[in-house]
Amino acid sequence: MSETALPNDDLQTTSEASTKPAPESSGRSGNGLAILALLLGAAGVAAGGWGLWQVRHLQQSSQLQVDQVRQLNEQTEALQAREQQLSAQLSSLPPASELEDRRRLVAQLQGDQQRLNQRLETVLGASRKDWRLAEAEHLLRLASLRLSALQDIASARALVEGADQILREQSDPASFAAREQLARSLAALNSVEQPDRTGLFLKLAALREQVVQLNVQAPEFKAGGESLSGLTADGDGVSRWSQWWEQISRYFRIDFNADQNIKPLLAGQALSQVRLALSLALEQAQWAALNGEAKVYTQALDEARGVLLANFNRDNDQGRLMLDQLNALVKAPVTVVTPDLAESLSAVQAYLERRHMPAEEAVLRQPVEDKTPEAKP
Numbered sequence: 001m002s003e004t005a006l007p008n009d010d011l012q013t014t015s016e017a018s019t020k021p022a023p024e025s026s027g028r029s030g031n032g033l034a035i036l037a038l039l040l041g042a043a044g045v046a047a048g049g050w051g052l053w054q055v056r057h058l059q060q061s062s063q064l065q066v067d068q069v070r071q072l073n074e075q076t077e078a079l080q081a082r083e084q085q086l087s088a089q090l091s092s093l094p095p096a097s098e099l100e101d102r103r104r105l106v107a108q109l110q111g112d113q114q115r116l117n118q119r120l121e122t123v124l125g126a127s128r129k130d131w132r133l134a135e136a137e138h139l140l141r142l143a144s145l146r147l148s149a150l151q152d153i154a155s156a157r158a159l160v161e162g163a164d165q166i167l168r169e170q171s172d173p174a175s176f177a178a179r180e181q182l183a184r185s186l187a188a189l190n191s192v193e194q195p196d197r198t199g200l201f202l203k204l205a206a207l208r209e210q211v212v213q214l215n216v217q218a219p220e221f222k223a224g225g226e227s228l229s230g231l232t233a234d235g236d237g238v239s240r241w242s243q244w245w246e247q248i249s250r251y252f253r254i255d256f257n258a259d260q261n262i263k264p265l266l267a268g269q270a271l272s273q274v275r276l277a278l279s280l281a282l283e284q285a286q287w288a289a290l291n292g293e294a295k296v297y298t299q300a301l302d303e304a305r306g307v308l309l310a311n312f313n314r315d316n317d318q319g320r321l322m323l324d325q326l327n328a329l330v331k332a333p334v335t336v337v338t339p340d341l342a343e344s345l346s347a348v349q350a351y352l353e354r355r356h357m358p359a360e361e362a363v364l365r366q367p368v369e370d371k372t373p374e375a376k377p
Contacts, residue, residue: 129170133352136166140345147338151292153194160185160341163348174354181347188339195333200289207325208282211275214318278307285329294335301330 093099143159146152164182167175281304288297305326312319 132166132169133348133355136163137345137348137352139163139166140341140348144341144345147341151195151336151338153189153192153336153338156338156341157186157189160189160344163344167348167351172355175351178344178347178351181344185339185341185344192336192339193333195292195336197289197292197334200329200332200334201286203325203329204282204286204289207322208279208286210318210322211279211282214275214278214312214322215271274307274311278304281307289334292335294333297334298330301326305330 094102139159139162143156143163146155146159160182164179164186167179167182281300285297285300285304288294288300305323308319308323308326314320
């Protein structure tokens with residue numbers, strides 16, 4: 001027992017040893033310091049990386065600034081070159097006084113050009129009026145020619161109306177006398193009826209086509225109801241005399257009441273000659289109708305009627321109808337008395353002459369009736 005018992009010093013050391021902290025707590029404090037050191041190292045690395053990134057960013061910014069400065073230098077050089085060119089051009093320009101003189105000359109030239117344009121428009125306007133008036137005179141000449149050559153009333157009326165319209169467009173009081181004469185001519189033309197020559201020509205052509213169909217009809221006997229049956233006794237029936245008369249009547253007839261105006265029968269060449277003569281007469285009437293020859297027209301129709309009367313009987317329906325048509329065509333007018341347009345043409349020509357005269361000469365050429373008695377010689 002005594003060997004196992006411990007002295008008091010040992011007991012104290014044992015109690016001190018029991019009161020000391022364990023070695024694990026010291027190891028934990030060392031790990032915390034290591035982690036803190038790692039964090040500080042990571043923060044230093046991050047700070048170094050951020051600083052490196054900032055340096056690179058600054059380098060890029062400085063490079064961009066250098067490029068911009070270079071571009072600005074190039075633009076500055078280009079502007080300087082342009083300025084030199086402008087300076088050279090400005091130095092080659094005339095002075096301000098010369099520019100002012102040129103500007104004044106340009107303004108004067110523009111004014112002269114405007115005046116020339118106004119004069120040109122005035123001259124062209126007058127020339128257009130003169131052309132229109134010359135056209136009116138030409139229309140009147142054409143109307144007079146149509147009346148004298150073709151007796152065309154409708155065309156002459158249209159031409160005179162065109163000339164009057166041209167004078168109306170002038171709005172000139174001096175054209176009153178000419179327009180008054182044109183109004184008289186129009187009234188005269190309106191009072192004349194235009195003959196239908198084309199219609200006459202076509203009607204005569206239709207008659208010429210019917211001439212080929214003309215034929216001469218043989219005369220036929222139509223009994224008046226009398227016969228030899230009265231010689232027989234009543235109630236005997238058909239006698240031998242009546243039978244004999246019926247057979248004989250087939251070969252000849254005796255008519256004591258027949259018309260004395262009996263034409264000989266035409267056949268073959270004689271009928272062809274009659275048709276040809278009638279066709280030629282109608283053709284001559286056609287020519288006369290187109291050319292306004294009233295005497296020739298009447299003579300040709302009279303000749304055609306004479307051919308029909310001389311060679312065809314009255315009982316011939318074709319000849320009678322053609323004769324009636326010819327009698328109706330003879331009454332149709334072929335010519336017309338056309339008015340004279342010479343006075344209208346003279347009035348327009350006088351108006352044109354007065355228009356081109358100077359004012360003094362026009363006053364001197366006024367009619368004597370317009371002057372006072374004291375001014376007359």
